[in-house]
Amino acid sequence: MQCDYYDRHACRSCTLIEVPYADQVSGKEQRCRDLLTGRLGEQPQLRWLPSVRSPEAGYRNKAKMVVGGTVRRPTLGILDAAGRGVDLRRCGVCTPGIRAALPELARFVTTAALTPYDVPARRGELKNLLVTESPSGELMVRFVLRSDALLPAVRRHLPHLLRALPQLAVVSANLLPEHKAVLEGETEIALTERTTLRMPLGGVDLDLRPQSFFQTNSTVAAALYAQVAQWVDEVAPASVWDLYCGVGGFALHCAAPGREVTGIEVSEEAVESARAGALAAGITGVRFAAGDATRFALQAGTVPDLVVVNPPRRGIGAELSGWLESSGVRHVVYSSCNPVTLAADLAAMPSLRPVRARVLDMFPQTPHVEVVTLLERA
Template identity: 70%
Template sequence: MGRPHGEQVADKERHCANLLGERDDLVWLPPVAGRESGYRNKAKMVVGGTVEHPTLGILDAGGQGVDLQGCGLYPGSLAACFPVLAAFVTRATLTPYDVPARTGELKNLLLTQSPDGELLLRFVLRSQEPVARIRKHLPWLLDALPQLRVVSVNLLPDHKAVLEGEREILLTATETLRMRVNGIDLHLRPQSFFQTNTEVAAALYRHAASWVEELAPATVWDLYCGVGGFALHVAARGREVVGIETSVEAIASATLSAADLGLAGVRFAAGDATEFALSAPAPDLVIVNPPRRGIGEVLSRWLEASDVRHVVYSSCNAASLARDLALMPSLRPRRAQVLDMFPQTTHYEVLTLLERTSPSWTGVH
């Protein structure tokens, strides 16, 4: 932070290139850099302080709340919600969870904003005890924030350094937030993952879709598909697309989006990406968008031994991408592009097109 944005992006591109190593047949496309501030579409705010004076932000080393309502990573439309949420904590008597003492109820507030300005709000609680009070005062909150569409409670009873628990309680009739990206409505349910930076995510999907369209595969897998961003963008007449994701909530969201778009050739299923790959006939092209740990040894070695001609690999951790590539020497990186998904941090997304090296196959260069 504090350095010109262009320098930050250039550093990320150099970092990625160093990890992937010197490759004469790899073309680096110009990096994608969106806004350097106000870019986050979600706020993951730890609640500290007291009922009368809550803090929304993070905890310090001693477990005390540090208020970050003025953080420049959030757009003004999202930041304007924070004082209202703090007032609601007081109004509904939601005692912030005291980490050192292990007392209190309200742990986190998770707020997501769609490109249309609509909101999804989640209260992460230790127990159901405050739910009745939240329901009682919810009309006030909906009146104060008319852009709220989905409100839920997430239960996290354990004393763990995690963001949310497994159980979700919906408090509104509307269950999904519509994230309109490149003209496609992606339905986002409370426990579904979506990229933090909508503007750069839209570019990520567009560029991947253009590569896939150029290659014109008949069959595509989208592994670690989330709410179906890649799968829905690469769907085309006559093309069979399968999306696999462990989150049941995300699969429900993706299935709803596909139905809205009338995409009969797109199918989503909840399951482990590696297990699915090991049990099904290989497609022409595979898209992978794994978590920071990468796709891992088993899936990498399966891809290496398979008949898959092309892989589109979207990575948020170039170090794990490099490890995976080392296990797939027959799938050569042909194109790479850094996308500055997380300005003012050292993190970034990199999109890579891999092509199988074979004398009988001439693909994209």
């Protein structure tokens, strides 16, 4: 992939962009193999499936744009070392639909007089624009503001934006009053009648709310859900726990007649999304609850036939690894965005041997990778 921003040193986030794509994928696969072998030793029973490749460009379904510059000339992108805005609205890893919408959103900043937040001076209102595109082409836009002072202006000019972007289905304002390096705050204010974005993947429509996590690569996410569902169906468990379930991607894809599936997620917003997705799809035998995944497992008093875990980068940690090791659960599917913590967690569960593994290139042009493993009790 060629990128003018990278060539001009305006943005160097895609650190592997100069590496041929086939070499990127093979390098990630070898790194995952080496990490698992280094922590677990040789695993003769482990079979690596062919890696899942992504489109090299236009794959990222969510743009996290820092707003800089001025009202008349806003920048949507990142900040440089001095805190000045660097415009990246033509970023090649974003989906074509997002790239097409960003110029109109920049015009909206000017029309509605949304003062960009000046980080060094700590003044201004509009901090970030978060834009998500569904596989259907619909968009969700979130304005991250320092306060509610500009809400009247956003509401007043919003009808024009909706006419200019007919694919724009969900709009909200997020309030982030603190001066700190985070993307969003806790308060979300809906500005459209619709408050959820449907994300159709692999025959299941997932329900995405503004503050819910979703995989950033829809094509590879669909392959990930399909792979896990295939492994689960091969094992044919009567009961499944989906820990760190998010909006229910794994749980809903693994649901089947006669199978009890329980999804646990700390975010109540994501749990509501998961429940709505199950209801809309008419999927039964699935329940979702908000709570800490480790605490749920330790206090449940029962053990399912199979557990799916999809933790954040820090992994599942010693406590949940220890519970899985001693629980007697027969199978675990572990989906990880950090092979370092994956290897450490698997080393803490020696009775659960990896028998299948697959690398999924969720983040082309970067060193980041998703790897999923099927574990079987020895």
